[in-house]
Amino acid sequence: MFIATISPRSTGKTTIMAWLLHALHERGYPVTGFDADESEQLYRWWEARPDGSYPFEVHRLANGRFHEEAPRLLPDGHIGGVDCGHLENHAGIGWSVLRVADLAIVACAATNSDVERMEELPMDHFINQVIPKRADKKKPNTWVLLCRVQPGSTVQPKGIRKGLMADEWNVFTTMIPSIQLYASTAEGVPIKAAGSAFDELVTEMEHRGLISK
Template sequence: MLIASLKPRTMGGTTNTGLLAYALARAGHPVTCYDADESLQLAAWARDAGDFPCEVHEADTPAFAEVVYPEMNHDRINVVDAGHAENHPDIVDSILEVVDLVLLTLSPTNPDYERLTKPERGTPLAKVIKRSAALRESGQPPTTNVLLNRCQ
């Protein structure tokens, strides 16, 4: 299974990704993480934690579907931190092509909702997810759930 953590330009997405992976691993699930955010904050976060129970691979490439995904152990839970989608649409498009589940971190504020639906610049993330259907074998966008959360 591949779970993508997406977010519009908001705070807390990488933290949520790390905490999700940590909780799944501590619950006994085999988990591998992929940091597809060009800032590579998840990789740094895991390295600095010292006891992070998952391996984190740097995967900030627009060829995620062609290069990273085929090499994954698909018997594990794989979690990818996709970064700010509007800043890296080529990476996000490639992830959406192969992901099983999208967790969309969204702060419960009107400005962050507007970043999702009608950002000042860039393509709305809701539209990016919807258009990924054309790239997917199923012809459908991935299942997407919104996590209303604000991490500081």
Template sequence: MLIANISPRSMGKTTDTGFMAHALHEAGYTVRAWDADESQHLTQWSEAAGGFPFPVEQNATATFAGDVTPLKDGIDIVDVGHTENHPHIADSVLKIADLAIVHMEPSMADWQRVTQPRTSTPVAEIVARSAFTRPGRQAPPLWVLLNRVRTGVRSAKDIRDMLREADWNVFSAMIPARDEFKQATAFSVERAAHGPFGELVTEMETKGLIKRG
């Protein structure tokens, strides 16, 4: 199966992708990561860490869907180019995605960038239009992962409520604002499955969004 991690610019998507991939690997899944972002930040992270314990491939092109055959007995996890700058990459990845995850901070700024952008297409519309190029004319399931969540504030609850009122699926698992995540992209990752990313993997399994084998 293939998971497309999507967002507008600078919303923690690459960091989440790296930790999710490690958590899935530690949980026993066969993982292959894809750097489909022209910044090549995921690739740079892997190189700085001396290599991840799973392959990291590159394909930040509009031909992603034609170039890539998803793993049958594993999970491809894709760091997709920013939707507001590179919608052609997102369009191609979403043609073959089994699950799309939007990564966003629980802030009004990110709410507006995801749902009401002034100069780009809303993320939900990008995912919805992929249905026209997919078997059965059905878009992949779309879920929101809240990240950079600060403790002791109401922002996460408020934004979660706004998303759910707008009929978005929102994970219960949230990624806290921790320096260990923010600074991780120059170092190797250990015990990713023993924290919030492990909770995310468990929730995806419970909801039937991912399956072993």
């Protein structure tokens, strides 16, 4: 299966996918990474990995033929984690990724401006446009992940989550805090996901039946 992080603009998608891949691996899921962002940040982090870190492969595949090329590179039984480029600027790549994505995670900072950016794209229309091109002719399973949440902040993220759900978005209860541990992710920086918000996210994904071994 393919899990893709998407958003209209920069919202920490690369950090989210890097940590999620590690969290899945640490929980016993075989994973393969795919960098479908022309910045190639995820690939550069993987390429600069110290020995023993990033115990999985990451492929560079930022082009409009992702839906044709990526399935051939995904080993049987693996979860393919896809870091997708900004949909506002790389629509062709985004649609290609969504043609094969089994789960689309919409990364949304817990701010009104990021929610407005989703509405301006609009995100739901962008996703729906790919339905005729998908093999199953169905919308990919889509969940919003609130990220860059300020520690100790409760009122605003809860309000944003409530508003998104009122607009019929699925929204994870797990939220990714804006802390130095995640902000310092970079080339050569090892990741240990046990006990992190991403470990919690994997648990929620399992409980919701989005992933299984």
